Amino acid sequence: MFTLRQLSIITTAFFVIYILILPSCNRINRNGSHPEISDQSIQAGKKLASVYCQSCHLLPDPSLLDSKSWEKGVLPRMGPLLGIYELKYQRYPANLNDRNLKGYYPSKPLLKIEEWQDLLNYYIATSPDSLIDRQKNLNIKNTLPLFAINTPSIKYDAPSISLVKIDSAASHPLIAADLFKKTIYRFNKDVRLIDSMQFSGEVVDIEFQKEGMLTCNIGIFNPTNEKYGEARFININKNGKMQKEAAPLFDKLTRPVQISSVDLNNDGKEDYLVCEFGYITGALSWMENLGNGKFDRHVIRALPGAVKAYIEDYNHDGLQDLWVLFTQGNEGIFLFTNKGNGKFEEKQVLRFPPVYGSSYFEFADFNKDGRPDIVYTCGDNADFSTVLKPYHGVYIFINDGGTHFKQRYFFHINGCYKAIARDFDNDGDVDIAAISFFADYKTHPEEGFVYLNNTGSLNFEACTSPETQQGRWITMDAGDLDGDGKIDLVLGNFSHGPTMMRSGFDWKKGPPFIVLHNNGNK
Numbered sequence: 001m002f003t004l005r006q007l008s009i010i011t012t013a014f015f016v017i018y019i020l021i022l023p024s025c026n027r028i029n030r031n032g033s034h035p036e037i038s039d040q041s042i043q044a045g046k047k048l049a050s051v052y053c054q055s056c057h058l059l060p061d062p063s064l065l066d067s068k069s070w071e072k073g074v075l076p077r078m079g080p081l082l083g084i085y086e087l088k089y090q091r092y093p094a095n096l097n098d099r100n101l102k103g104y105y106p107s108k109p110l111l112k113i114e115e116w117q118d119l120l121n122y123y124i125a126t127s128p129d130s131l132i133d134r135q136k137n138l139n140i141k142n143t144l145p146l147f148a149i150n151t152p153s154i155k156y157d158a159p160s161i162s163l164v165k166i167d168s169a170a171s172h173p174l175i176a177a178d179l180f181k182k183t184i185y186r187f188n189k190d191v192r193l194i195d196s197m198q199f200s201g202e203v204v205d206i207e208f209q210k211e212g213m214l215t216c217n218i219g220i221f222n223p224t225n226e227k228y229g230e231a232r233f234i235n236i237n238k239n240g241k242m243q244k245e246a247a248p249l250f251d252k253l254t255r256p257v258q259i260s261s262v263d264l265n266n267d268g269k270e271d272y273l274v275c276e277f278g279y280i281t282g283a284l285s286w287m288e289n290l291g292n293g294k295f296d297r298h299v300i301r302a303l304p305g306a307v308k309a310y311i312e313d314y315n316h317d318g319l320q321d322l323w324v325l326f327t328q329g330n331e332g333i334f335l336f337t338n339k340g341n342g343k344f345e346e347k348q349v350l351r352f353p354p355v356y357g358s359s360y361f362e363f364a365d366f367n368k369d370g371r372p373d374i375v376y377t378c379g380d381n382a383d384f385s386t387v388l389k390p391y392h393g394v395y396i397f398i399n400d401g402g403t404h405f406k407q408r409y410f411f412h413i414n415g416c417y418k419a420i421a422r423d424f425d426n427d428g429d430v431d432i433a434a435i436s437f438f439a440d441y442k443t444h445p446e447e448g449f450v451y452l453n454n455t456g457s458l459n460f461e462a463c464t465s466p467e468t469q470q471g472r473w474i475t476m477d478a479g480d481l482d483g484d485g486k487i488d489l490v491l492g493n494f495s496h497g498p499t500m501m502r503s504g505f506d507w508k509k510g511p512p513f514i515v516l517h518n519n520g521n522k
Contacts, residue, residue: 028126030042030126031067031127033129034121037121037125041121041122043122044115044122045120046122048115048118052082052111057329057331057354060354060355061353062122066127066128066131067123067127067129069384069385069387070120070124070127070385071120073383073384073386074355074385075124077093080105082111082116083105083106083108083110084111095280100225100227100280100281101280104281131387131389131390132390133390140447140462141464142446142463142464142465144451144465144468145519147488147489148517149465149467149514149516150515150517151511151513152192152193152511152512153192154512155511157508157509158180158508159178159471159493159494159495159510159513160181160496161178162204162475162494163175163203163205163492164475164477164491165477166479166488167479168479172187172188172194172195173187173189173479173481174187174189174191174490175206175213177203178512179203180202180496182202183197183199184196184197184215184234189481189482189483191481195240195241197234199217200232201217201219201229202217202218202220204217204221204257211235212233212235214232214233214249214259214261215234216258217256218255218257219253223279225254225279225280225281226254227251227252228253228255229251229252229253229256229276230249230252230253231249231250231251231256231272250287250297253274253276254278254281255276255277255282256277257275257307258274258275259272259273262320264288264319265342266318266319269289269291271288272286272289272295273285274286275307275324276304277306280304282304282306282328283299283303284299284301284326285297285298300344300346301334301336303326303328303329305328306326307326307327307358307359308324308360309322309324309325310322310363314337321335322334322335322338323335323336323363325358326358328354330348331353331356331358333361333374333376334347335349352378355383355389356391357378357383358376359377359416359418360377360418360419361375361376362375362420363375364430366396366429366458367458368429369399371399371401373398373399374395374405375394375397376395376397377394377416378391378395379393379416380415380417380438381415381438386500387500388414389414390412391412392413392415392438393412394409394416394419394432394434395407396408411450411462413439413447413450414436414438415438415439416435418435418476419432419435420432420434420476420477422487423487424451424520429454430454432451432454433449433451433476433478433489435474435476436449437472437473437474437494440501441502441503441504442502445469445505447464448464448471448472448503449464449468449473449491467514468516469503470507470514471513471514472499472507472510474493476491477489478490481515481517486520487518488515488518489515490513490516491513491514491516493512493514495507495508
């Protein structure tokens, strides 16, 4: 039993400990660059962020960006979406005069200016002064024994290759498109130029057809809300030369990046699924074939950012379903289940923060359980926070049944733009080839191309070659280019565009593309 004096001492001790601990429990983690911002403002801003910063996308954590990027880059772009067009005589950027955005911006502020200041304060005071650099632990071997690297016979200054595509079934299997030259090139298996043609637009994707190809013309590569995109056929004439159709198949699209033929309503006619990436506006849409060259456009999801789609009858009901990656705002992978009569049921399978810069995904079975897993990349850094980001890179999400996927692997690559999953070395497991368009060219130029060799149990050995630093890769394709039964790679050099740092190699003097010929055992 305690005496009254002992109880008094114990009670006093507990009270002192409580007083000391209480402030630390409520203490706000904050950076050192904004000590003038009060805790009260930060707490108020946090509550406001939970309301206004997740109405359209996943609530971004302040730790995802440095304080300066929030203050000078991202948040000034968000202000006009809430009807806030300036703060303290600083005018925020907005496309108020864009004829395609009528009614897009609020006619009056959705929150008071003091509330907007609190929201700003929350992000700029609790975010880090700089992001953690994962590159310190980066280990990419400077050897690439599986591939021999070759360049094409054609060479010219400042290439802007927007597309490379291998057609393993064709006698002339490689197509490359130069965006600014508005030229399409065709090469044979030895990478010798056999044909070229001027094109009326900027081609970023093609779908091979029996007698030619369907081109996806983005219209204008730089961000715009104008509807200049189109689909147009290129045929191969009796002399083996490319010849484009006089008129587009359909047009007036908002910066399309992928067009795929598919009968979506089971009426026996070829319809077309369109990823209208857009800018501030855009959509996932499909063009219903009415016959006689007429099409009716239907919108599946009226938001920009659709960048990659896969078509399959997921639930085996005889109707084609859609897996689509959206890369702006509410970033994520969506499953659109075809319900018939042109109707789709939407489900978001994976969701990513809006600052990730999602860039690509595809399916592969990494654990050999018969279920398709997802390899996903993020690294689009041509936005309002152009700093190196530790979460950019290659992810693997394992399918644990149905539409449930869980992250099991990550490899950091700054500015990662695409990853192709194939069994390149023919050893029975899935390897990964990845490119970056916003790499750390100054400190780690080797991450421009990385080959991840699967060593088992989701362990990968990272490799590259100095020869892959000859270009800035924005596009890549895989296929059996030379007909030897092994999977080759082609990387397209887009030597233009914004970058945070320059490479020691002058990309504008580099080849339009390089071929990584697979020398492994079949």
